[in-house]
Amino acid sequence: MARRLIPSLNRILVEKIVPPSKTNAGILLPEKTSKLNSGKVVAVGPGSWDKDGKLIPVTVKEGDTVLLPEYGGIEVNLGDKGYHLYRDEDILGTLHD
Template sequence: MAKRLVPLLNRVLIEKIVPPSKTNAGILLPEKSTKLNSGKVVAVGPGVRSKEGNLIPVSVKEGDTVLLPEYGGTEVNLADKQYHLYRDEDILGTLHD
């Protein structure tokens, strides 16, 4: 049975995207040029409550590609895969094609 992690409050479960280390033609890329700290949102929590009791939803949704800070997040291993948990406010932005 595979376990599924559902984040609490305003936390977001992210699978980091590993950029390719070489081009289609086989040219090796320098490590510095491949270091875009991004990930795909796997699961989101319901959000947090304001002082008035209103639900403030998480600003990203499952399937979004997001830009992450260089440091932070909590590493989580599930079913031999590595994920990271971030708070919604720690995510820097969403990436679009």
Template sequence: MSLLRNVKNLAPLLDRVLVQRVKPEAKTASGIFLPESSVKEQNEAKVLAVGPGAVDRNGQRIPMGVTAGDRVLIPQFGGSPIKIGEDEYHLFRDSEILAKINE
């Protein structure tokens, strides 16, 4: 049994980024429901929390590339999955994030 009951209790360390995948649409714009088998897992995620950043050889903090609330593209595989209740989250290193989606 996990001690974690709420994702807000999880604070990433160093250059880690906590994300949750955005669920793909199960319905088209015209209202047609898609079967689960045709809905692929998306690589889009929402950043929930970020660590303070890694430290370089000189002891300087390396700034993070993303902040909480950003929408990002993540690799299809990788990261460390974390399950809290029915929800699944992932921890990635800042350098593993593929892109930030600007709106």
């Protein structure tokens, strides 16, 4: 049975995007000095409440590609896959093509 994690409050479950280390032809690519730390949003929580009891929804949605901080997040393993859990305010932005 596969497990599914629904984040609580304003947390976001992200699968980090790992850039390829080889081309399709098998050529090894050197590690770039400035890596883009990005991930795909897998699941989001409902949001958090302000002091007046109003729900503040998270700013991203499932499927978004987001820019992540260099450090932070909580590593979560579900089955054989690894994910990271961040708070909404830790996400640096949304990436668009």
